[in-house]
Amino acid sequence: MRAAAVIPILALLSIGPADMCWSRQTAKVAPRLDAAPKPHASRVALKCDPSKFRIILDVGHTRESEGATSARNIPEFDFNLQLAKRIEEKLRSEGFAETRLLVTGGKARPSLFTRVAAAKSAKADFFLSIHHDSVPDSMLENWVFEGTKSYFSDRFTGYGVFVSHRNADFTDSMAFAHLVGMQMKAEGLPFAVQYTQPIMGRYRHPLLDKDAGVYGYDDLVVLMKAAMPAVLLEAGSIINRDEELQLSSMERQDIIGTAVSTAMKEFCDAHRSP
């Protein structure tokens, strides 16, 4: 089995860098806001023929380690899976027939390396990770939803797009991140502005593209270790009570799916095979 050969490598890699999640017990590594590392040397120029372009849609978190919990106590993993399926449909309808959902099992941290290894063995051309946002525990407020003590924060709203300078192809990662952020913006969706604010403490990130809402997150494992262009989309905040309802709706999922597929089409058009 291919997986058996991968395990020792994963064990070696599983120290250090930060994860992208808000699970309440997870210790975080402070992001680097200064001195962004240089991107790796550029590889062979990326070419795109939609029918052959292999897109991995990475469903953030796992059933065993479900990420954030929404204001109404729904696991982030469920939101990620539902939205990723919708995005997959939209990409396929745009002709990206080689789009694949990547659903990973197991504990949070090892799963990050499993994702990267799976994308590499699939010879993926592009890695897009789908997540939903929350807030640091210190911002959570109490409320009761359907008789259960629950947590929310209506303070922040909006999507966020994340890239790593340490990715093997930062230039193309950034190009797609810009396009998808601009599509989200064109749909009237705001981006999450709080990541530059001091109140976010160790969760702060540099805003690389203030029009499209693209942040740098250099040490994020799936972005840093992916062997192909990689982008992480936080679709919106599920700890915000209004936004959670919007993100649950077919309408919003369609809008985001169309934003992603339109952006990918634009990206692909700019990287057409001759």
Ligand SMILES: [Zn+2]
């Ligand atoms: Zn997440």
